[in-house]
Amino acid sequence: xxxxxxxxxxxxxxxxxxxxxxxxxxxxxxxxxxxxxxxxxxxxxxxxxxxxxxxxxxxxxxxxxxxxxxxxxxxxxxxxxxxxxxxxxxxxxxxxxxxxxxxxxxxxxxxxxxxxxxxxxxxxxxxxxxxxxxxxxxxxxxxxxxxxxxxxxxxxxxxxxxxxxxxxxxxxxxxxxxxxxxxxxxxxxxxxxxxxxxxxxxxxxxxxxxxxxxxxxxxxxxxxxxxxxxxxxxxxxxxxxxxxxxxxxxxxxxxxxxxxxxxxxxxxxxxxxxxxxxxxxxxxxxxxxxxxxxxxxxxxxxxxxxxxxxxxx
Amino acid sequence: xxxxxxxxxxxxxxxxxxxxxxxxxxxxxxxxxxxxxxxxxxxxxxxxxxxxxxxxxxxxxxxxxxxxxxxxxxxxxxxxxxxxxxxxxxxxxxxxxxxxxxxxxxxxxxxxxxxxxxxxxxxxxxxxxxxxxxxxxxxxxxxxxxxxxxxxxxxxxxxxxxxxxxxxxxxxxxxxxxxxxxxxxxxxxxxxxxxxxxxxxxxxxxxxxxxxxxxxxxxxxxxxxxxxxxxxxxxxxxxxxxxxxxxxxxxxxxxxxxxxxxxxxxxxxxxxxxxxxxxxxxxxxxxxxxxxxxxxxxxxxxxxxxxxxxxxxxxxxxxxxxxxxxxxxxxxxxxxxxxxxxxxxxxxxxxxxxxxxxxxxxxxxxxxxxxxxxxxxxxxxxxxxxxxxxxxxxxxxxxxxxxxxxxxxxxxxxxxxxxxxxxxxxxxxxxxxxxxxxxxxxxxxxxxxxxxxxxxxxxxxxxxxxxxxxxxxxxxxxxxxxxxxxxxxxxxxxxxxxxxxxxxxxxxxxxxxxxxxxxxxxxxxxxxxxxxxxxxxxxxxxxx
Ligand SMILES: [Cu+2]
Numbered sequence: 001x002x003x004x005x006x007x008x009x010x011x012x013x014x015x016x017x018x019x020x021x022x023x024x025x026x027x028x029x030x031x032x033x034x035x036x037x038x039x040x041x042x043x044x045x046x047x048x049x050x051x052x053x054x055x056x057x058x059x060x061x062x063x064x065x066x067x068x069x070x071x072x073x074x075x076x077x078x079x080x081x082x083x084x085x086x087x088x089x090x091x092x093x094x095x096x097x098x099x100x101x102x103x104x105x106x107x108x109x110x111x112x113x114x115x116x117x118x119x120x121x122x123x124x125x126x127x128x129x130x131x132x133x134x135x136x137x138x139x140x141x142x143x144x145x146x147x148x149x150x151x152x153x154x155x156x157x158x159x160x161x162x163x164x165x166x167x168x169x170x171x172x173x174x175x176x177x178x179x180x181x182x183x184x185x186x187x188x189x190x191x192x193x194x195x196x197x198x199x200x201x202x203x204x205x206x207x208x209x210x211x212x213x214x215x216x217x218x219x220x221x222x223x224x225x226x227x228x229x230x231x232x233x234x235x236x237x238x239x240x241x242x243x244x245x246x247x248x249x250x251x252x253x254x255x256x257x258x259x260x261x262x263x264x265x266x267x268x269x270x271x272x273x274x275x276x277x278x279x280x281x282x283x284x285x286x287x288x289x290x291x292x293x294x295x296x297x298x299x300x301x302x303x304x305x306x307x308x309x310x311x312x313x
Numbered sequence: 314x315x316x317x318x319x320x321x322x323x324x325x326x327x328x329x330x331x332x333x334x335x336x337x338x339x340x341x342x343x344x345x346x347x348x349x350x351x352x353x354x355x356x357x358x359x360x361x362x363x364x365x366x367x368x369x370x371x372x373x374x375x376x377x378x379x380x381x382x383x384x385x386x387x388x389x390x391x392x393x394x395x396x397x398x399x400x401x402x403x404x405x406x407x408x409x410x411x412x413x414x415x416x417x418x419x420x421x422x423x424x425x426x427x428x429x430x431x432x433x434x435x436x437x438x439x440x441x442x443x444x445x446x447x448x449x450x451x452x453x454x455x456x457x458x459x460x461x462x463x464x465x466x467x468x469x470x471x472x473x474x475x476x477x478x479x480x481x482x483x484x485x486x487x488x489x490x491x492x493x494x495x496x497x498x499x500x501x502x503x504x505x506x507x508x509x510x511x512x513x514x515x516x517x518x519x520x521x522x523x524x525x526x527x528x529x530x531x532x533x534x535x536x537x538x539x540x541x542x543x544x545x546x547x548x549x550x551x552x553x554x555x556x557x558x559x560x561x562x563x564x565x566x567x568x569x570x571x572x573x574x575x576x577x578x579x580x581x582x583x584x585x586x587x588x589x590x591x592x593x594x595x596x597x598x599x600x601x602x603x604x605x606x607x608x609x610x611x612x613x614x615x616x617x618x619x620x621x622x623x624x625x626x627x628x629x630x631x632x633x634x635x636x637x638x639x640x641x642x643x644x645x646x647x648x649x650x651x652x653x654x655x656x657x658x659x660x661x662x663x664x665x666x667x668x669x670x671x672x673x674x675x676x677x678x679x680x681x682x683x684x685x686x687x688x689x690x691x692x693x694x695x696x697x698x699x700x701x702x703x704x705x706x707x708x709x710x711x712x713x714x715x716x717x718x719x720x721x722x723x724x725x726x727x728x729x730x731x732x733x734x735x736x737x738x739x740x741x742x743x744x745x746x747x748x749x750x751x752x753x754x755x756x757x758x759x760x761x762x763x764x765x766x767x768x769x770x771x772x773x774x775x776x777x778x779x780x781x782x783x784x785x786x787x788x789x790x791x792x793x794x795x796x797x798x799x800x801x802x803x804x805x806x807x808x809x810x811x812x813x814x815x816x817x818x819x820x821x822x823x824x825x826x827x828x829x830x831x832x833x834x835x836x837x838x839x840x841x842x843x844x845x846x847x848x849x850x851x852x853x854x855x856x857x
Binding site: 007023024035038041042049051057058059060061064067071072075079082086088091092093142144148150157159161180181182184187188189 | 388389392459460461465467468471472555556560561562595596597598599600601602603604626627628631634635638639642643645646649650652653656657659660661662663664665666674677678681682685686688689691692693694695696697698700701702762765766767769770771772773774775776849850851
C-alpha cells in the first residue's frame with residue numbers, strides 16, 4: 001500500500017516525517033474500516049428492509065444495553081490509544097537535541113529572513129547540512145505567519161510578540177519548499193522559501209563563499225549592507241558624529257594618534273587589522289570595547305567593508 | 314412506489330380552513346407578525362438568500378483556483394471573496410439556518426404549544442438578524458473585508474478593509490442568536506403539552522435545547538471579542554496588537570472559545586433533524602432514545618472545553634495542547650454513539666426512500682467522513698502537518714455542509730408540506746440529490762489529498778503540482794451547484810400549485826402531523842392530547 005501513502009503525502013524529508021505518516025496511515029485504515037462498516041450496514045439495511053407495503057409492522061426495539069456499551073467503549077479505547085500515539089510523536093518533535101544548528105527566522109509581509117549563528121543573513125532561501133538537526137527560532141515583524149515545510153511535516157506559527165521555535169533533522173539532500181500557513185494578506189500565497197539540504201562539505205563551501213547574491217553584489221554595496229547588519233553602525237557613524245567608536249567619515253588617509261603614543265596612517269592594512277584584531281592598536285580617546293570580527297566575516301566581506309569605509313569622504 | 318399524495322386514512326384534510334399563511338394578508342401582516350410560523354418562514358427566506366450569496370462567493374473562489382496565479386480576480390478580491398463566503402455562510406446561514414428557520418416553525422408544534430414563550434422577543438431576534446445582515450452587506454458595499462471569517466489579530470486590527478462594519482454585523486447577529494436561544498429554552502421548559510415529560514419529547518427538541526444552551530452561554534464571548542477588535546481599531550486600545558502592547562494569541566483563545574462550541578451550534582440541530590427523519594421513514598422506534606438525548610447534552614458540555622485544538626501550532630504550551638487533544642477525542646464518542654443509534658434504528662425497519670430519507674442517508678455517509686477525518690486532526694502530531702491546509706477545509710465542509718446543510722435540506726423536505734401545504738416533486742428530488750452527493754464529494758474529497766500533500770488554505774496562488782486536484786474540485790463545485798439549483802427549482806415550483814399536502818404525508822408520530830398542512834394560526838384547534846410517544850410505531854407499544 002505504498003502507492004496510497006505516496007499519493008496522500010509528499011515524500012518524507014526527515015525521519016520524523018515517516019513517523020507522522022505511519023500514524024496518518026494507521027488512522028486512515030481505522031477510519032476506512034469504520035466508514036465501510038457504516039456504509040455497508042447502511043446499504044444493507046436500505047436494501048434488506050426497504051418498505052414493501054404501506055402497512056408493514058416493525059418490531060419495537062428501544063435499546064440494547066450491551067450493544068450500546070460495546071459501541072461506546074470500543075471507539076473510546078481507540079481514540080485514547082490514538083491520543084497517546086499522537087502526543088508521543090508530537091513531543092518527539094518538540095524536544096530537540098542539544099547540539100543543533102540554530103537559525104533565526106523573521107517573518108514579515110511577505111518575505112522570510114534567515115540569520116545564521118555567524119551573522120550571515122539570507123532572504124527566502126537557506127542552506128542546511130544533511131543529517132544535522134536544525135533549530136529555528138522565529139518571530140514576526142508584523143502579523144502572524146506560520147512556518148510550514150510539508151515534506152518535514154513541521155509547522156509552527158510565527159508571532160509578532162514572542163519567539164516560537166521548531167526543529168527538524170533532514171535525512172536526504174534535496175530542495176524543499178517552505179510555505180506560510182497563516183493567512184497574512186495579499187502576498188500570503190507567495191510567501192515561500194527554498195530550503196536546500198546539502199552535504200556537509202557543500203554547506204561549508206556555501207558558508208565560506210556565500211550565496212549567489214552575496215557573491216555578485218558590488219563591494220561598496222555589500223559593505224554598506226554589512227555596516228548596517230553587522231552592528232558597525234551602532235558604534236560608528238558615517239556623518240562625523242562621535243559614538244562609542246570614531247566616525248568613519250574621512251578617516252581613510254588620515255593619521256591617527258594611538259593610546260601608546262604612536263601615530264598610524266589609516267590605510268587598507270590598518271583597517272583590516274582594526275576589524276579583525278581591534279585590540280592590537282587602540283585609538284587614543286576611545287575605550288577598547290570593539291569586539292573582534294575574526295571568523296565572522298568572509299574575505300570578500302572584509303574587502304567590502306574596507307571599500308565602504310574608504311568611500312566615506 | 315406508494316403515492317405520496319395519499320394521506321393515511323385517519324387524518325382528514327382541512328385545507329379549506331384559513332391557515333397561518335392566508336388568514337391575514339399584506340406585507341405589513343408579515344412584518345409585524347408574532348406568529349412563530351411566520352417568523353420561521355421569514356427566517357427561512359432570509360437564510361436561503363444568504364446561502365445563495367455565500368454560494369456565489371464560493372463559486373467565485375473555486376473558479377479562481379482553477380489555475381494558479383490569476384484566473385478571474387486579483388489577490389485582494391480573492392481574499393475578500395473567501396472571507397465573505399465564510400462569514401456569510403457561518404453567521405447568516407448555518408447558525409440561524411436550522412434553529413431560527415426550521416426550529417422556529419416546528420418547535421412549538423412538536424411540543425403541542427401555541428407559540429414560543431416570548432413571541433415579541435422572537436420577532437426582535439429576526440429584526441436583529443436583518444440588521445446584522447445589513448451591516449454585513451454594508452461592509453461588502455464599502456469595499457469588503459479581507460481577514461478570513463476568523464478575524465485573526467493583529468491582521469484584523471491593522472488591515473484597512475471594512476472589518477469594523479462586518480464585526481459589528483456579527484456582533485448584532487450574535488444577539489439575534491442569543492434571543493432565539495433564550496426563547497427556546499423557556500419554551501421547552503414551560504410550554505410542553507401536558508403529559509409530555511422530558512424523555513417523551515421528540516429528539517429534535519433535545520437537539521435544539523442543547524443548542525440553545527450553547528448559544529446563550531458562548532455567544533456573549535464572541536460579542537465581547539468582536540467589540541474589543543472594534544475598540545482596538547477605533548481607539549487604539551492595546552488588547553491584541555503587540556504594537557500597542559497586546560497579545561494576538563489571546564484573540565485566538567477568545568475567538569475559539571465561542572467558535573468551537575459554535576461548531577456544535579451548527580451540527581447539533583442537524584443531528585436533531587436526522588433523529589426525526591430516520592424513525593419516520595423507517596417506521597420504527599428510535600434506537601437508544603436516552604443515549605441520543607444525553608449525547609446532545611454531553612456534546613454541548615464538552616464542546617466548551619476543546620477550543621485549543623484550533624491552536625496546536627499557535628505556540629500554546631505543550632501541556633495545553635495535550636489536554637485539548639484528549640478532550641477533543643472525547644467529544645468524538647457521543648457523535649459516534651449517535652451514528653450507531655441511527656443505524657440501529659433502521660435495522661428491521663420499513664425503509665421508505667423518500668427525499669428526506671435520502672438526505673438523511675447522505676448525511677450519515679458524509680458526516681461519517683467528516684467525523685472520521687476529525688480524528689486525524691485531533692491527533693496532535695498529524696494535526697501539526699494538516700493544520701491550516703485544505704485537509705481542514707475539506708474536513709469542516711464535510712461536517713458543516715455534508716452534515717448540517719444536508720440535514721437542513723432533509724428537514725426542509727420533511728417539513729415543507731407542513732410549512733406550505735404543498736408536496737414537491739419526488740421525481741425531481743432524486744436526480745438532484747444524486748448530483749449534490751456526487752458534486753459534493755468531487756469538490757471536497759480532492760481537498761483532503763490537496764491538504765495532506767501540503768497545500769495551505771487561503772492561497773490565491775499555488776504550486777503547479779496541485780493544479781489537477783484543484784481543477785477536479787472546481788468541476789465538482791459546478792455539479793454541486795447544479796444539484797442545489799434543482800432543489801431550489803422544484804421546491805419553488807411546488808408553491809405555485811394549490812394546497813395538496815395531506816396533514817401527515819409521511820406517517821409521522823410527532824404532534825406537528827396532527828394539525829392541518831399548513832397549520833392554522835393557533836397551531837392546534839384544541840390542546841393536543843398525547844396518546845403515544847414520539848416514535849411509537851409498533852401497535853403493541855402504542856399504549857406505553
Ligand atoms: Cu503569512
